[in-house]
Amino acid sequence: MTEGQGGTAVEVKGLVKRFGRGESLITAVDGVDLDLAAGSRTALVGASGSGKSTLLHLIGAIEKADEGVITVGGEEVTALGRGPAARYRQRVGFVFQRFHLLAALSALDNVLAPVLPRKVDFDRAARAGELLDAVGLAGRHQALPSQLSGGQQQRVAIARALIGRPALLLADEPTGALDSATGEGVMDLIHELAEQYGFTVVTATHEHAVAERAERIVTLRDGKIVSDVASEGS
Numbered sequence: 001m002t003e004g005q006g007g008t009a010v011e012v013k014g015l016v017k018r019f020g021r022g023e024s025l026i027t028a029v030d031g032v033d034l035d036l037a038a039g040s041r042t043a044l045v046g047a048s049g050s051g052k053s054t055l056l057h058l059i060g061a062i063e064k065a066d067e068g069v070i071t072v073g074g075e076e077v078t079a080l081g082r083g084p085a086a087r088y089r090q091r092v093g094f095v096f097q098r099f100h101l102l103a104a105l106s107a108l109d110n111v112l113a114p115v116l117p118r119k120v121d122f123d124r125a126a127r128a129g130e131l132l133d134a135v136g137l138a139g140r141h142q143a144l145p146s147q148l149s150g151g152q153q154q155r156v157a158i159a160r161a162l163i164g165r166p167a168l169l170l171a172d173e174p175t176g177a178l179d180s181a182t183g184e185g186v187m188d189l190i191h192e193l194a195e196q197y198g199f200t201v202v203t204a205t206h207e208h209a210v211a212e213r214a215e216r217i218v219t220l221r222d223g224k225i226v227s228d229v230a231s232e233g234s
C-alpha cells in the first residue's frame with residue numbers, strides 16, 4: 001500500500017459538543033455515532049449551522065468534545081492532552097474554504113512551511129516539488145499566491161496539507177470559494193490524490209455536486225445524523 005498506509009479508520013461514538021451556556025447554549029454536535037473505513041471518502045452535508053465544521057474540528061482535535069469518544073487509527077483522540085493532540089494534528093491534513101497561504105512565500109515554500117520546523121524522514125524539498133506536480137502545478141513552484149488563480153491556490157493548499165504524509169484529510173468547504181467547475185475539479189483532485197497517496201477523506205460541503213463525488217454522504221441536522229447513504233456517483 002502507499003505511504004498513508006491506505007488511510008486510517010475513524011470511529012466516532014456518542015459525540016457531543018456544546019457552545020455557550022444558559023439560554024445561549026447550543027449543542028453543535030448532538031450524539032453522533034459514525035464509523036469511517038480506512039481509505040473511504042465521505043461527504044458531510046447539511047444546512048448552515050448543522051454541525052459539519054464542528055464535527056470536523058472534533059475529529060481533527062482542533063476542538064475538544066464534551067462527551068463521546070473519537071478513535072483514529074486505533075488512537076483515542078478524545079483522550080489526548082495538549083502535547084499529544086498537537087502531535088496528532090501534525091499527522092492530519094486540513095484543507096479550508098480560504099486557502100490561508102502566506103502571501104510573501106512561493107507556492108513551494110508554502111507547501112514546505114508545515115514541515116520546516118519538524119524532523120521528518122523524507123527530503124522536504126523533493127516531496128514539496130512532487131506534490132506541487134501532483135496537484136497540477138508543475139512549472140509554477142516559484143509563483144506567489146497573488147500570481148495564481150483561486151483554484152490554483154487551493155491546489156497549493158492541498159499540497160501543503162499532504163506534505164506531512166497524513167493518513168486522514170479533513171476538508172471544510174474546500175470548494176466554497178471557487179466557481180462550481182473549478183470546485184468540482186478540486187474535489188476530484190482530492191479524491192485522486194487519496195487513491196494515489198492512500199488517505200481517508202472527510203469533506204464538509206453544502207454543494208450537491210461536490211458531495212456526490214464522495215462514496216458516502218452523511219447528512220447532519222441540528223448536530224444529529226439524519227441520513228447516511230452511498231452517493232449516486234459511487
Ligand SMILES: Nc1ncnc2c1ncn2[C@@H]1O[C@H](COP(=O)(O)OP(=O)(O)OP(=O)(O)O)[C@@H](O)[C@H]1O
Pocket residue numbers: 019020026027028046047048049050051052053054055204206
Ligand atoms: N466557537 C463557537 N462558539 C459558539 N458557537 C459555535 C462555535 N462554533 C460553532 N458554533 C455553533 O454551533 C453550531 C454548528 O456550527 P458549525 O459551524 O459546526 O455548522 P456548519 O454545519 O459547519 O455550518 P456552515 O455550513 O455555515 O459552516 C452553530 O449553531 C454555530 O453557531
